[in-house]
Amino acid sequence: MEEAGYTGVALRLLRRAGARPGDRIRIERSDGRVFEGVLMPRYAISARPIIVVKLDNGYNIGVRVDEGTRIEVVKTREAILHEAAAGAPAAVPLLEEQPPPGKRPxxxxxxxxxxxxxxxxxxxxxxxxxxxxxxxxxxxxxxxxxxxxxxxxxxxxxxxxxxxxxxxxxxxxxxxxxxxxxxxxxxxxxxxxxxxxxxxxxxxxxxxxxxxxxxxxxxxxxxxxxxxxxxxxxxxxxxxxxxxxxxxxxxxxxxxxxxxxxxxxxxxxxxxxxxxxxxxxxxxxxxxxxxxxxxxxxxxxxxxxxxxxxxxxxVNGFEEKVALVKYYPGMEAELIDFLVDRGYRGIVLEGTGLGHVGEWLVESIRRAVEQGVVVVMTSQTLFGRVNMNVYTTGRKLLQAGVIPGEDMLPEVAFVKLSWILAHTHDPREAGRMLRENLAGEITYRHTLDLYPRWPH
CATH class of the missing domain: 3.40.50.1170 (L-asparaginase, N-terminal domain)
Known part of the structure; x- marks a missing residue:
């Protein structure tokens, strides 16, 4: 039993009951609480009087014991394995499949x-x-x-x-x-x-x-x-x-x-x-x-x-002067101007639908791009992708220098832009990297099953 990690009171109780890892045991504590499950090895390096058992719901728990605890073997490991071989559900995975300490990943x-x-x-x-x-x-x-x-x-x-x-x-x-x-x-x-x-x-x-x-x-x-x-x-x-x-x-x-x-x-x-x-x-x-x-x-x-x-x-490093801005009806252009004036190097817009904001914001966004701020458009809908060529506002935003965020989640585009701007000061290079799929953040082709449908 020492090899199973038990020492002290726990080891004495298990030896007294003749219990081995893989046996189904019943533990009756001195406070009257009863636990039943499969005895498991214990790999915590500690002298604490705790016995580990796997319950029928699949969870392992540590049961604290003392000299007044009673332990009984309900079913031996051999009987459990025999039942499993006969087709009955196994109460615990075969312990032979568990590599010993020092041999695990x-x-x-x-x-x-x-x-x-x-x-x-x-x-x-x-x-x-x-x-x-x-x-x-x-x-x-x-x-x-x-x-x-x-x-x-x-x-x-x-x-x-x-x-x-x-x-x-x-x-x-x-x-x-x-x-x-x-x-x-x-x-x-x-x-x-x-x-x-x-x-x-x-x-x-x-x-x-x-x-x-x-x-x-x-x-x-x-x-x-x-x-x-x-x-x-x-x-x-x-x-x-x-x-x-x-x-x-x-x-x-x-x-x-x-x-x-x-x-x-x-x-x-x-x-x-x-x-x-x-x-x-x-x-x-x-x-x-x-x-x-x-x-x-x-x-x-x-x-x-x-x-x-x-x-x-x-390649570590993240630029902190990047903002994620959620567009809302009536949003004032001064919010964009404020970020530019405060020296922000990147702005991710969480626009509507295919990637739109109010048309009155276009000039402030154009000013931001002209001053070297990288502006990326994502969508509040989450599912689907940005397509800024469909409607007039989208085309105006593209002409102003906004970079479409493909189907990136807004917060992922924010993190990606933060990482990119920590490693380049060239807006054109930043735009190129934003369009490149670096870590699975862009899916170039969507299939119908990617949009979940919940029953009404």
Whole structure:
């Protein structure tokens, strides 16, 4: 049992019951609470008296025990495997399929303030983020079966406080982890601006040999409906085993705990304030479907990059003097003039329909372009693409020097322009790069199935 990671009281109780990893056991604690599930190895390096069991719903939990705890073997591992061989559903994946510690892929988890796992501090009632490798393995032991985990805190901020200069720091830390031998990166991030940061990394990594999976939680870990553990397991699985080397956002694919989706960073948007499946791919398909409890990754789209094919190549840096402006009826031209006068180098317009704004804005936009400001047009509709040749206003905007943003999401165009302007001062070169598909942000051909239709 020492090889399964148990020591102290937990080891004595398991030996007394004759329990081995893979057996179905019943734990009756001295406080009267009862837990039943399949005994799993424990890979947290800690002497804490915790026994890990897989419940029937697929979750692993750590049960704290003491000398008064009673443990009973309900069904042996051999009986479970015999039933599985006879066609009955297996209660747990075969433990022989799990490589031992030190033989698993190395995954680094970077914390930015989003909750990886959390602990309730009962003295204060606060939920404290848990970022150390030991705490992660205690709180979400499943990730220890997937990969050898290391972790570090890059920053600890609310996601609405994210800034372009912080993107640069996350890029540097992810690159450092890859150089140190990480075979996958998980970035824990608040959900509200996670798509911006993920998109920033997609542009900054011009060569990427391993996956980078962003993950967050819609509901905090102190709530029974929390999605934190499920999402973290899915993201770790992607970082450790995915055949692609892309920056993705990994979150629930539906309201239940069946599967997660890996969304390409430059195609994903948070579409709901609180649902578990809030993140959706726009104008594309999710890159992969992940079944955490089965340890399975199913590709849904063709990867842009394959794992191990590219050398690490980082082009870091983001220009902060870039604005994202949503057009609204009656918007005053002085808003554009203000940005130009304050020295902004780029403006992304979120226009109506095919890419329009009020015609009274055209002259201010022309002035901006003449003063070297790069102006890009995107659409508020999200689905579909900008086409500024159809109506008169669009053609006037093109003549004024506005660059059509193809089918880029407005926030992705904002991040891309920020990255481009950090590396060139030539507006013509910036325009050329904006029109080039650098990280899957542009889809040149749309098929009917890319626009979702919900039943009435």
């Amino acid at each position: 190395r995954v680094t988890i970077l914390g930015t303030g989003g909750t990886i796992a959390s602990k309730v501090e009962y003295e204060t009632g606060a939920v404290r983020p848990a970022f150390s490798a030991e705490e992660i393995l205690e709180a979400v032991p499943e990730v220890g079966f997937i990969a050898d985990i290391s972790s570090r805190v890059v920053m600890n901020i609310l996601s609405e406080n994210m800034r372009p200069k912080y993107w640069e720091k996350i890029v540097d830390e992810a690159a450092k982890a890859i150089q140190e031998g990480a075979e996958g990166i998980v970035v824990a991030h608040g959900t509200d601006t996670m798509a911006y940061t993920a998109s920033a990394l997609a542009f900054a990594f011009r060569g990427l040999p391993v996956p980078i999976a962003f993950v967050g939680a819609q509901r905090s870990s102190d709530r029974p409906s929390s999605d934190a553990a499920f999402n973290l397991v899915a993201a770790t699985l992607v970082a450790a085993r995915a055949p692609f080397a892309e920056v993705v956002v990994v979150m629930h694919g539906e309201a239940g705990d069946t599967y997660a989706l890996a969304h390409r960073a430059t195609r994903v948007r948070k579409m709901h304030t609180s649902r578990r499946d809030a993140f959706q791919t726009i104008n594309g398909r999710p890159l992969a479907k992940i079944y955490p409890f089965e340890g399975r990754i199913e590709l849904r789209d063709k990867p842009l990059r394959e794992r191990g094919r590219e050398e690490l190549h980082v």
